[in-house]
Amino acid sequence: MEQQKLPNSTLILVFGILSIVTCCCYGLIGIILGIIAVVLAKKATQLYIENPELYTGIQNVKTGKILAIIGIALSVIYLLIVVWAITAFGWDTLQNQELLQERIQEMMGQ
Template sequence: MSEEQETPQENQPIDLSKKDDAPKETVYNSPGTPPPFQPAPPFQQYGGMAQPNLPNSTIALILGILSIPACCCYGLGLIFGIIAWVLAGSDIKKYKLDPNGFSLSSYKNTKAGKVCGIIGAILSLLYIFCLIAAIAFFGWAALRDPELMKELLKQKGLQ
């Protein structure tokens, strides 16, 4: 057996005096060509033009988002939510009629605006119902015991 067969290659010391005459492969990429794994740019699909956005996607998203914190503003959130809901509904219909005519990101923004508008409208309705219930309860209490109401108003300094 030879010496190389007896000892594994990983345990042998490296001999720097030997020269490796095997040619080494070098890969040169010219600066103008992209590597083959990169996808083509999206602008070539429509003759150099990108897909347009849905007309009310941004407005529906903004109003939908604003409807959530505005739900405590005595019905302002309800107004924003309903407007966002209607605008998003019309844009979703337009997208479903021609899905290749509009960008997917604007469709997703429209759907998010519709969901936020629905949430804001529901929260606004709950706030308004709670407000009406509180006014009705305290109004009923004032009608049942007017002396107690006068006493409470004196303590608050309103009478």
């Protein structure tokens, strides 16, 4: 019987990579892509476990899942930093570079 590639194995890998690359887009895009990759990887892994002799490409699925988890973690960290900056400085301060520098100097005690 001829082996076939696991469904979505390349897509999982691409979404895992993109979740890391897009983690700096306020964290939201990276979280979404990472979650999609993890869900697809879970389905592909279950399919592979049922019939391992029928499928190839499990390494792409494993790598994509690891990258997606890293992307989710980085995106959550970045999102938390953005939320902290907005609450600490305010949205108007973040829009004005001079005012932001003044607030940072105030926080540093200068």
